[in-house]
Amino acid sequence: MHSDIKRVLFTEEQIRERVRELAAQIRRDMEGKEILTVGVLRGAVMFYADLVRELDIPIHMNFMSVSSYGKASVSSGAVRIQYDIEEDIAGKNVLIVEDIVDSGLTLKYLTTTLISRNPATLKTCCLFDKPERRTVDFQADYVGFVVPDVFIVGYGLDYAERYRNLKYIGELKPEVYSH
Ligand code: IMP
Numbered sequence: 034m035h036s037d038i039k040r041v042l043f044t045e046e047q048i049r050e051r052v053r054e055l056a057a058q059i060r061r062d063m064e065g066k067e068i069l070t071v072g073v074l075r076g077a078v079m080f081y082a083d084l085v086r087e088l089d090i091p092i093h094m095n096f097m098s099v100s101s102y103g104k105a106s107v108s109s110g111a112v113r114i115q116y117d118i119e120e121d122i123a124g125k126n127v128l129i130v131e132d133i134v135d136s137g138l139t140l141k142y143l144t145t146t147l148i149s150r151n152p153a154t155l156k157t158c159c160l161f162d163k164p165e166r167r168t169v170d171f172q173a174d175y176v177g178f179v180v181p182d183v184f185i186v187g188y189g190l191d192y193a194e195r196y197r198n199l200k201y202i203g204e205l206k207p208e209v210y211s212h
């Protein structure tokens with residue numbers, strides 16, 4: 034285990050199993066439809082890559098990038114699109130794939146923005162949810178794991194761009210981000 038990690042919350046195996054279950058659920062709900070998936074850079078990359086391979090139905094892979102926390106561990110509250118999808122989503126079945134819902138600001142903003150482009154359906158899938166931290170009303174359609182109010186890293190999630198390539202999800206030691 035990395036020395037900055039206090040404890041492992043989810044192992045590689047637990048993540049893999051849960052991603053399979055989420056994919057099965059999405060596949061059942063979207064049966065017969067083509068899905069335009071939107072992975073939110075950069076945190077969702079690992080999850081997105083694993084999820085779409087488990088989906089096993091026709092998909093288009095798109096990416097969006099929004100302003101993130103930067104070096105702070107608390108959101109500034111402002112959301113800005115840094116990179117937008119290039120496909121026209123009007124009339125399409127869209128699935129946003131995100132790493133984690135915290136305050137809810139990012140996904141609230143993303144879903145509002147994409148709905149204004151008139152997709153046939155719009156669903157959101159998040160690997161992690163921290164409901165205690167919500168400041169705006171938002172609920173994802175698919176959630177992998179509900180997590181307590183601790184800062185987690187690994188499997189795509191970072192703190193100041195570090196730890197994204199850990200294979201497990203770990204709780205970051207508070208002393209790493211408190212100074
Ligand atoms: P929200 O807009 O507050 O819901 O924040 C969502 C974004 O904050 C996510 O896409 C993550 O990039 C980041 N985030 C929130 N909590 C954590 C965490 O525990 N670890 C790493 N990133 C986090």
Ligand code: MG
Nearest residue numbers: 074075076132
């Ligand atoms: Mg993110």
